[in-house]
Amino acid sequence: MSKELVVISGKGGTGKTTLTASLASVIKNKVIVDADADAANMYILMKPEVKHKELFKGNPKAVINTDRCIKCDQCRQLCRFDAIYVNSDGEYVVDELKCDSCKLCQIACPVEAVDMKDVYSGQWYESETAYGIMVHAKLYPGAENSGNLVTMVKHRAHLIADEKNIEYILVDGSPGIGCPVISTISGANFVIIVTEPTVSGLHDLKRVKKLCDSFKIKSGVVVNKYDLNSQKTEEIEEFAKREGMPFLGRIPFDKCVVDAIVNLQIPYEACDSVKHAVDEILSKAMELL
């Protein structure tokens, strides 16, 4: 069984992809997963060559057949997602972006005028990169949240790892605490939470730590751009200590990181400051994995 190491952050932009890409450049023998399907960015640094591509089916959406519809208004009244409206021609229409696929309108329609139509909500890919196999996905803009897609790409990565006897699965997770993150951390052996030394960083760390705890998943913390506010960094370290949460390391604020990314280089390979920090973080994480 391969071991799954997941990198998440309470919010986006804390340097999650910087760290994950850097880890991808050091850890040998792994499958890389970009589970941040909402804003997939790993591909930019990993430069994957797509070997296999498949459409991802989302939940089916309601469609009203206007020939059959008797305009009884039941569906509109029952829909709790405000997805059904009457257009300027007086026809009943479903707003696909708002439809939550609950099928209540179909169940309630007295004349069977509602059909559920399959929609594709994104694509997933299996690719070769210079750093190993990568499984990644893209959610279509406006498509529904990506929890199912995350579960799918992770599952795919595990199949590949089992088949090829690959030891690790490295996952770049999505921000927040909602459905995609829950799917990202479920089944993980260890979660690295990246945070920034800011008032919001500490707040978000507490929320995401609670989420990991509620799923009984071990987590450790990394502070990115730690020298922007040393006092906050200390607060975060103290918080980690109090919570019995391993503190894995600090990455400095270095313009080199921005420049590396602009030049499509992995920060680990381009910036000494990152290299030192990531080596330390990795060795601690590996002990806990």
Place this chain on the structure above:
Amino acid sequence: MKIAVTSGKGGTGKTTIATMLAKAAENAQYLDCDAEEPNGKFFLKPEIEKTIPYTELVPKINEDRCTFCEKCADACAYKALVVMGKPLNKVMFFDELCHSCGACAYVCPVEGALVEIEQEVGLFNVGKAGNIDFVEGVLNIGEASATRLIATMKKRFMNDKKTVILDSPPGTSCSVVETIDGVDFVVLVSEPTPFGLSDLRLTVELVRDMGLPFGIVINKAEKENSLIDDYAKKENIEILYRLEFSRQIAEGYSKGILPFDKYAGDFKKVLKRIEELI
């Protein structure tokens, strides 16, 4: 005037720009719709006057009345109900899977066997930050989606007589759609990196799909970097403002301090320009 501030991903400075706009507006209401990680309060420092629980309806099964016919489980598109008939006679409900759609209650044939009850899944904090009316939505940890909380927040609190600034969640999925739905203008915040550009493209696709007028604010802009400018020119999108890359702003941000006064004039101009574009 309702202006949503969004970005393909987090950390691009959405909250920085949204709070600056709220501060610069004459008669503003700030709605923090990023209910998974609401951060606007750290910069606007509101006094919270009221905390209002946000509830959603979930089914409650009365097993004494239930006939275990399984109609509710069959109707549930999210597999939140599992019925175990004889000899167990039990119905299991997984609230983390429930979307509160009401289908189970609608199909239940036995009166009183399945009733819907209110369950708290988040809250709203309502208060004042100086002259700014402040509202934030906070999703409870472990809840799957903030979409309906955002919809409710807009319905209950949005004040049409004010300049409403909606601070959106990151990404391009349903909670973002809910936030920007029905606004007059969308400000897309982006940073000039390949990550920023990749995310910006997705957001542009979304706001165009939704037919909303929009413009770009570049955050952490640097003179020698024209990545976003080139894209905007090609796509014929207006750049509303460039906020310079500055370690000072980053350090201030980390302490919960933003240079509102320094940029007030600039953001007043941005608001004026948005008004012209609507």
